[in-house]
Amino acid sequence: MAPRFYLTTPLYYVNDEPHLGHAYTTILADVLARYKRLFYGTDSVHLLTGLDEHGQKVSRAAAKAGLEPQQHCDRMASLWIDVWEKLGISCDDFIRTTEQRHVDVVTEILNRLYQQGDIYQKEYEGWYSVYEERFFTEKDLDHGKDPIGGRPVEKIKETNYFFRMSNYQNWLIQHYEKHPDAVLPSFRMNEVKGFLRQPLEDLCISRPKSRLTWGIPIPWDEDYVTYVWFDALINYYTATKFPPEAVEVAWPADIHLIGKDILTTHAVFWPIMLHAAGIDPPRHILAHGWWMARDDAKMSKSTGEVVKPLELADKYGPDAFRFFLMREMVLGQDAGFSEEALVNRINADLANDLGNLYSRLAKLWHQFEWGTVPRHGTYYDYVGKQLPEEFGYMASSLEDLVRKDIDAMRPHSAIEKIFQAVRALNRSIEICEPWKEERGKSASIANSMMDAFDVLYKVAELLEPVMPVKMAELKSWIYQDSPAGRVMSPQPGRHLFPRIKLEKRPQGAKLQDETIEITIDEFNRLDIRVGVVTAARPVKGTDKLLSLEVDLGSERRQIVAGIAETYSHDQMIGRRIVVLTNLKPVKLRGELSRGMLLAAGSEPELALLTTDREVPPGSKVI
Numbered sequence: 001m002a003p004r005f006y007l008t009t010p011l012y013y014v015n016d017e018p019h020l021g022h023a024y025t026t027i028l029a030d031v032l033a034r035y036k037r038l039f040y041g042t043d044s045v046h047l048l049t050g051l052d053e054h055g056q057k058v059s060r061a062a063a064k065a066g067l068e069p070q071q072h073c074d075r076m077a078s079l080w081i082d083v084w085e086k087l088g089i090s091c092d093d094f095i096r097t098t099e100q101r102h103v104d105v106v107t108e109i110l111n112r113l114y115q116q117g118d119i120y121q122k123e124y125e126g127w128y129s130v131y132e133e134r135f136f137t138e139k140d141l142d143h144g145k146d147p148i149g150g151r152p153v154e155k156i157k158e159t160n161y162f163f164r165m166s167n168y169q170n171w172l173i174q175h176y177e178k179h180p181d182a183v184l185p186s187f188r189m190n191e192v193k194g195f196l197r198q199p200l201e202d203l204c205i206s207r208p209k210s211r212l213t214w215g216i217p218i219p220w221d222e223d224y225v226t227y228v229w230f231d232a233l234i235n236y237y238t239a240t241k242f243p244p245e246a247v248e249v250a251w252p253a254d255i256h257l258i259g260k261d262i263l264t265t266h267a268v269f270w271p272i273m274l275h276a277a278g279i280d281p282p283r284h285i286l287a288h289g290w291w292m293a294r295d296d297a298k299m300s301k302s303t304g305e306v307v308k309p310l311e312l313a314d315k316y317g318p319d320a321f322r323f324f325l326m327r328e329m330v331l332g333q334d335a336g337f338s339e340e341a342l343v344n345r346i347n348a349d350l351a352n353d354l355g356n357l358y359s360r361l362a363k364l365w366h367q368f369e370w371g372t373v374p375r376h377g378t379y380y381d382y383v384g385k386q387l388p389e390e391f392g393y394m395a396s397s398l399e400d401l402v403r404k405d406i407d408a409m410r411p412h413s414a415i416e417k418i419f420q421a422v423r424a425l426n427r428s429i430e431i432c433e434p435w436k437e438e439r440g441k442s443a444s445i446a447n448s449m450m451d452a453f454d455v456l457y458k459v460a461e462l463l464e465p466v467m468p469v470k471m472a473e474l475k476s477w478i479y480q481d482s483p484a485g486r487v488m489s490p491q492p493g494r495h496l497f498p499r500i501k502l503e504k505r506p507q508g509a510k511l512q513d514e515t516i517e518i519t520i521d522e523f524n525r526l527d528i529r530v531g532v533v534t535a536a537r538p539v540k541g542t543d544k545l546l547s548l549e550v551d552l553g554s555e556r557r558q559i560v561a562g563i564a565e566t567y568s569h570d571q572m573i574g575r576r577i578v579v580l581t582n583l584k585p586v587k588l589r590g591e592l593s594r595g596m597l598l599a600a601g602s603e604p605e606l607a608l609l610t611t612d613r614e615v616p617p618g619s620k621v622i
């Protein structure tokens with residue numbers, strides 16, 4: 001038997017609950033695994049996910065909750081498992097780094113590397129970021145903060161164990177020359193190669209117990225525990241040594257799915273650790289992009305933009321939520337998340353295109369009493385009958401197209417192809433007009449409609465990896481198996497995905513709990529002043545912009561404002577307005593704007609901000 005295709009997700013830290021980003025990676029892995037099972041058999045894939053339970057972040061979260069670290073991990077683990085169950089994750093193994101099977105493998109690899117001289121001890125002074133759980137050198141720092149998240153760092157001098165990563169730099173460079181698709185997409189490979197052009201430093205792989213006790217002990221020195229990343233990466237290998245009963249998993253992994261934030265640890269540290277220990281590197285590392293909040297910030301706890309996947313799944317259903325994530329993000333690139341986009345997608349694709357197709361076929365079936373007809377035929381045998389040929393071609397090759405996209409890791413494109421077929425089928429019914437009395441009664445139309453149901457059934461099968469519950473339901477709404485064979489059983493009036501009405505929030509408004517907090521110092525960086533408009537004119541070539549000359553006391557400036565749908569230029573002259581004066585100048589339609597006028601609401605019902613009594617132009621807003 002061919003070895004199972006071995007697919008992994010990152011192990012998530014248990015310091016917090018899952019958010020949208022975690023849900024995306026895990027759902028993506030699940031969808032890919034389900035497609036593999038559909039196309040290549042139930043034993044064709046092995047999907048591993050799990051939890052990263054050691055390290056400072058987790059230890060601090062436990063202390064904050066007033067729990068022992070292990071207690072905290074156990075509690076969080078059941079929460080994460082619960083979320084994955086609700087989102088329909090079908091993993092074959094779930095690993096936790098505090099499990100004995102994992103501790104044993106990490107200990108063995110550490111011993112091996114130590115004995116062969118790849119691990120040594122030295123005193124080191126560096127800038128330590130608690131958040132990133134790692135050291136930075138002086139030159140790494142960005143304005144005295146960590147270069148990744150801009151968080152504080154502290155100078156620490158301590159003796160630690162180091163792994164001779166630098167010894168293997170050339171090997172890794174050559175390995176990537178030989179395997180150009182080992183890191184995907186290719187622009188991520190370029191990033192890794194760029195990183196490898198700088199000399200690699202040895203990796204600090206221990207933490208003194210005086211600072212952190214929550215980790216896997218360094219086997220030969222009781223004063224240290226293992227650096228959390230060195231421990232966590234090994235999980236992928238552990239799971240092949242001790243897989244769940246009756247499953248054989250062959251190393252190397254076929255694909256490590258990761259987010260772009262953890263590319264270096266996976267594409268540089270990990271293959272070198274393996275190679276040094278005499279183990280093959282993974283076949284592929286596939287880095288996806290980030291889900292960004294509305295303002296293009298990375299979605300994370302620290303930005304205050306956390307989308308809780310379960311809340312959305314509860315509100316819109318897990319299947320619709322999975323569908324949106326897979327359809328909306330081009331694998332590898334960033335995507336913007338908003339609830340509005342989610343609702344629009346559900347309405348357009350699921351309620352409209354797919355839902356309508358079922359409803360109208362079921363309605364026709366009953367209108368003409370085509371009856372319960374046993375089916376034994378194959379799919380798509382209608383080409384050249386009533387339906388346009390272009391569609392026949394598309395349907396017969398749909399499964400091949402989808403398989404090709406999935407094998408090339410393009411789930412968004414696979415889904416789009418399926419929906420092209422759905423839309424083509426809707427179109428072909430419109431062309432064929434079977435609802436017209438005489439046509440509906442003809443035998444060939446009845447046959448065509450059966451064929452259309454076959455295609456819809458195929459669509460449901462091909463979408464089942466993305467929406468397992470809803471598509472199983474749709475399949476059962478089309479055919480039922482009986483002793484006489486497959487029996488058509490469509491019922492009109494059923495709706496898989498009812499249309500959703502989005503409650504509109506006032507534009508630009510954010511809910512209280514999503515608001516980003518800033519400090520008074522951050523606010524003070526804004527130079528906001530009162531100004532008086534001394535001249536105004538429309539900007540050529542647009543009916544949205546006005547050019548204003550504004551008296552700011554010490555100077556007059558041009559400001560271009562998008563207010564022309566609410567205010568005419570002559571209404572603006574003489575008005576007292578409020579201006580953000582230290583915004584970087586920009587050119588709008590060729591006009592230089594040096595500042596921004598403040599207003600509330602949205603066009604065409606804007607309200608200008610002003611002061612409630614007269615103050616001299618240039619007065620600062622504090």
Ligand code: MSP
Pocket residue numbers: 009010011012013020021022024025052232233234258259260261262289290291292298299300
């Ligand atoms: N514990 C480490 C990984 C160790 S793997 C041996 C870790 N954990 S994490 O909890 O921070 O999860 C990181 C992963 O979550 C990212 O790699 C990515 O898969 C996912 N995401 C977190 N935020 C994300 C977005 N905003 N958008 C998309 N996915 C992101 O790092």
